[in-house]
Each structure stands twice: as C-alpha cells, then as structure tokens.
Amino acid sequence: MNRRHLLPLALAALLLTSGCAGFFGGGSVSAEQLDEDPPSPYVWSSDVDAHITITEDAQFQAVYALDDSSMELFRRDGFGGRNAIPVSAVRYRYPNGTVISGTELVARGGSVNRSRERVSVTLPDDAPADGGGQLAFTSSSTPKRFSLPTFVNGSYAVVLPPNRRIAVFPFGQASPGGYEVEAEGDRRIVRWESVETDAISVQFYLQRDLLIFGAAAAVLVAVGIGGGFYYKRRIEALRRRREELGLDVETGDDEFGDDPPPGMG
Structure with missing residues (x-):
C-alpha cells in the first residue's frame, strides 16, 4: 500500500476507536436499565432542588427538581471533556405526584439517549412545557468520594452511607464551602442552601x-x-x-604555652 494512504487510514482508525466519529457508543438506554428497581425508594418529598443518596456499594440515587424539559447527565474528565454516566432505574414524577418508569417516559414521547459524552433525557410530551416535576435515576459513584456536576442550581442535600463522616480533615471534606452537616440516625446529611458552582464533591470516611x-x-x-x-x-x-x-584526643590551645613548637626555637 502506498505510504500516502497510510496516514489517512490511521487517522480514520483513531477517530473511530476513540468515538470521535460519532458512530459508536450512542443509542438509547435499554428498557431493562430504565425500569430497574432503585436500591431503595427515591426521596421525592424533600425540601431541596437536588437530593442525592449515596449507597454502601458505591452507587448513588439522585432526585432533581426540573426547571427545563430536558437534562444532560455526564461527568467531567481531567482534560475538560465530558463522559456519559451510566444510568438506571429512571423515573419521572409529574407535578401532580404521578410517577412513571423510564420506558413509560419514552412511550409518552420522551427519550433517554446515550452518547459518548452524555446521557440526554427529554421529558414526555405531556410534561409541562417549561419543565417541572422531578427526574430520578441511579448511577455509580466511587468508594469514599462523591463528585458530580451541578445539573441544576439551587439547594442540595447529599446523604452519606451509614456511619460515614466528613468531620476530620483531610479524610473528610466537601466542596463548595458554606455547607452544614446534620445527623439522621447513623447517617449524616451534607446540605447547601444554594449551589451555583459547576460541581459538588464530598469526601468521607468510616x-x-x-x-x-x-x-x-x-x-x-x-x-x-x-x-x-x-x-x-x-x-x-x-x-x-x-x-x-586514642583517635579523639584533642590538643589544647595552650599545650606549648608561649614557646614555639619543638625544633622551631
């Protein structure tokens, strides 16, 4: 093969394998994932805009109050890019309190699509045109540390797994500042009255x-x-x-007095 053809082929292969060409890593989230049961019931009746419960098996359950008809779910990588987060047990709660599953959301005209960079959720056709209601999903976290972009602005509550604490630095800390920690049984809840930063993170310990x-x-x-x-x-x-x-015998300064050393007189 001519050398001049090798460079374009290598570049095309790189684009395809990295997902930059857009042909791989996309599509809808499976019905099985959408309708999975969450690890525990979602907390719909909270007084915050985002309620996040971290489980002991490095997962988290999130409930967001929506102010738009769509939401993009992702994590930031170390190079300023975005990576889609895995989602399951998707639920939507209408403003009147009716809760539907992820497949029902799709059947009513909504969508849950995944690409390499994000998971895009669009609300059903019969949802309020300017958003409204709540979106819930389950995803993966990391042991002893939770970090996620702030998909909505407003008040946040992050519920730590049982017997976890953040009181002792540097083993425990949270960002942004201005938070409060309250006890609820064997769990601690980290609360922010208003979050306007790009991300929140909580590091905790047993x-x-x-x-x-x-x-x-x-x-x-x-x-x-x-x-x-x-x-x-x-x-x-x-x-x-x-x-x-006798290796450390010290010689005094006045050993010879005022006379010159032997042989020098």
Whole structure:
C-alpha cells in the first residue's frame, strides 16, 4: 500500500476507536436499565432542588427538581471533556405526584439517549412545557468520594452511607464551602442552601478508618523513637571506642604555652 494512504487510514482508525466519529457508543438506554428497581425508594418529598443518596456499594440515587424539559447527565474528565454516566432505574414524577418508569417516559414521547459524552433525557410530551416535576435515576459513584456536576442550581442535600463522616480533615471534606452537616440516625446529611458552582464533591470516611490510621501512626511513631534511641546508643558506643583507641584526643590551645613548637626555637 502506498505510504500516502497510510496516514489517512490511521487517522480514520483513531477517530473511530476513540468515538470521535460519532458512530459508536450512542443509542438509547435499554428498557431493562430504565425500569430497574432503585436500591431503595427515591426521596421525592424533600425540601431541596437536588437530593442525592449515596449507597454502601458505591452507587448513588439522585432526585432533581426540573426547571427545563430536558437534562444532560455526564461527568467531567481531567482534560475538560465530558463522559456519559451510566444510568438506571429512571423515573419521572409529574407535578401532580404521578410517577412513571423510564420506558413509560419514552412511550409518552420522551427519550433517554446515550452518547459518548452524555446521557440526554427529554421529558414526555405531556410534561409541562417549561419543565417541572422531578427526574430520578441511579448511577455509580466511587468508594469514599462523591463528585458530580451541578445539573441544576439551587439547594442540595447529599446523604452519606451509614456511619460515614466528613468531620476530620483531610479524610473528610466537601466542596463548595458554606455547607452544614446534620445527623439522621447513623447517617449524616451534607446540605447547601444554594449551589451555583459547576460541581459538588464530598469526601468521607468510616469512623473505624480513623482508629486504623491512629494505630498505624502510633506504630510508626514508636518505631521512629525506638530507631532513634538505638542509633543514639550505637553512636555513643562508637565514640567511646574511638576515645579508647586514642583517635579523639584533642590538643589544647595552650599545650606549648608561649614557646614555639619543638625544633622551631
């Protein structure tokens, strides 16, 4: 094959395998995913615009109050781009309280389509024209850290898994600032009255993690002290040995008084 044909073919292959050509990684989310049961019932009757519950198996359940007829779901990568997030157990709640499944949403004229960059959700034809109602879905998270773009502005509540805390920095922290933490049984809820940043994140820990870290730190300190004491004794023993061999005999400044050194008089 002529060399001049290799570069265009290689470029085309790169575009196709990376998904940039748009032919792969798209399409509708399957009916099985749309109609899965959520890990626990969604919290529809909250007083916030976004209610997110993080589960112990590195998943989260989100309920968003909508102010538009569509929503795009994604995560940002480290290069400023976007990647679609996996979604399942999709539900839409009309302003009158009626809840429909993801397949019903599609059957009523809505859509849930996935591309490489985003999952695009369009509300049913009979939803309010200017948005309204609530959209809920389940997706994956990471252990001990939750981070997601702010798909809607307003008030947020993030419910941590049982026995997780964020009180001790740097093991626990949340962004943006200005949040409050309240207790609800064995769980903690991180609340923001108003979020206008591009993303929120919460890093948390199990209470036993602090005990494990404290024990490990104590062992390291003990080893350090013991090692320092051991080397100090070795240095002192070496100094005494050198003195016994006459290697550390110091000469006083007045050993010869005012007379010149021997042989120089």
